[in-house]
Amino acid sequence: MSNGQTQVERAEVESLYRRYGPAVFRRAQALLGREADAHDAVQDVFVRVLHSYGEFRHESSPMTWLYRVTTNLCLNWLRDTRRRAELLRQQDPEQTVAGVRLELSPDVRDLLRSVPGEVAAAAVYHHVDGMTHEEIAGLLGVSRRTVGNLLERFQRSADKRLVRRDHDER
Amino acid sequence: MTSDSTSADSSCPSDLVLDRRLAGELDPQEAARLEAHLAGCAGCRQRLERLERLAESYRAGTDLAGEAARTLARLHQEAESRPRRSRVAAWLAGVAAAAAAAALALALLLPSGPPPTEKAAHGTRLKGGFALGAFLKRGEEVERARSGQVFHPGDALRFTCTARRAGHLALVAVDAKRVVTLYHPSSAGPAASVPAGVGQPLPGSTILDETLGPETVVGVLCAESFDTKTLVRRGRELVDAVRAGRDPARWLPGAGGCQVARFDLDKRTRPPGDAR
Numbered sequence: 001m002s003n004g005q006t007q008v009e010r011a012e013v014e015s016l017y018r019r020y021g022p023a024v025f026r027r028a029q030a031l032l033g034r035e036a037d038a039h040d041a042v043q044d045v046f047v048r049v050l051h052s053y054g055e056f057r058h059e060s061s062p063m064t065w066l067y068r069v070t071t072n073l074c075l076n077w078l079r080d081t082r083r084r085a086e087l088l089r090q091q092d093p094e095q096t097v098a099g100v101r102l103e104l105s106p107d108v109r110d111l112l113r114s115v116p117g118e119v120a121a122a123a124v125y126h127h128v129d130g131m132t133h134e135e136i137a138g139l140l141g142v143s144r145r146t147v148g149n150l151l152e153r154f155q156r157s158a159d160k161r162l163v164r165r166d167h168d169e170r
Numbered sequence: 171m172t173s174d175s176t177s178a179d180s181s182c183p184s185d186l187v188l189d190r191r192l193a194g195e196l197d198p199q200e201a202a203r204l205e206a207h208l209a210g211c212a213g214c215r216q217r218l219e220r221l222e223r224l225a226e227s228y229r230a231g232t233d234l235a236g237e238a239a240r241t242l243a244r245l246h247q248e249a250e251s252r253p254r255r256s257r258v259a260a261w262l263a264g265v266a267a268a269a270a271a272a273a274l275a276l277a278l279l280l281p282s283g284p285p286p287t288e289k290a291a292h293g294t295r296l297k298g299g300f301a302l303g304a305f306l307k308r309g310e311e312v313e314r315a316r317s318g319q320v321f322h323p324g325d326a327l328r329f330t331c332t333a334r335r336a337g338h339l340a341l342v343a344v345d346a347k348r349v350v351t352l353y354h355p356s357s358a359g360p361a362a363s364v365p366a367g368v369g370q371p372l373p374g375s376t377i378l379d380e381t382l383g384p385e386t387v388v389g390v391l392c393a394e395s396f397d398t399k400t401l402v403r404r405g406r407e408l409v410d411a412v413r414a415g416r417d418p419a420r421w422l423p424g425a426g427g428c429q430v431a432r433f434d435l436d437k438r439t440r441p442p443g444d445a446r
Contacts, residue, residue, distance in 0.1 A: 058358075
């Protein structure tokens, strides 16, 4: 891409948004909650796409590449202290997209930010995207057995948190 | 979690498969398999319809042309505000030919020394007979660089490789902003062939950008050729494993026969008054 925008560049990037933007946005909103944050995340993701445009265009599945980048970026956002404060302060009471309520609760977001990145990513792929262990193994570049271990670790963290919360509420 | 997007059955396709279908990415076999599943699964047909609805709603409710323009503006702004790393083939021929000749001469004149030890003098070797080193060109001066020393934005680095056996080499770096960059070879694709030898300068040089903080370059030398794209994709995990002293084997390309070496950069601002 050259300096200074040309019509061709804009048309090409717009077509990327048209084709891939919906999936990136939907997943970003599921993970981050607020619509405005999801739009910001989409832009960050596409800036990364353009930084690695050669690589992106030669991917056999650009969508899979985008899933990975979106997941990592959103999990980083959840971990970012400054953004976290902002997310908590401005949490929408009802998060809806086209009338469909997204149910990734603040509790789950909190859990995702408290576990190691690879555990969180595996949990997102499995529980949010409904991927099989094999698909997750391909995305993370690990064995299926490792995926099983990562998901077990996530489950244990979730159970512990539940027990702690029950205890606190008593 | 979004209960309506989680597969109800392990044979049901994930959202990724449905998204790939909507983006027209499935190959004919994958597409046929999905269609066969959809024909018999009302739940998945509903999921697909929901994703289509959400996609239409996003397209209708978003100023796509505006988003594209803003994305490009950010990209151009970033490109202008920091000099990007670039391969400077001219370091050997052209603009800085004299300095380049000095670097090459220095490389050839340096004693080949004893066989590499576990801690090579100019880089850290992690596994069997493979080490990275570098020459630093700052202004008109060329000197041998040490792993872990301070570097400044604008410094040019030319990496060297010590390999007991010939193989296929790639260098990948992760900077303080967690950005992954392929340092060698100069473009994505197959890893570069490298003969056995001590302190061999690699072609091209790298100009350091403005990102400050620790940066780690990891060299991967494998007996068989591999795709550098795989390495870049796993770059963060690989570098994290090497930094933490963990076995990086699972992030390495291929079934085995790979060695790794690291070279650390401590990137800090240039001291005031140093105009080089």
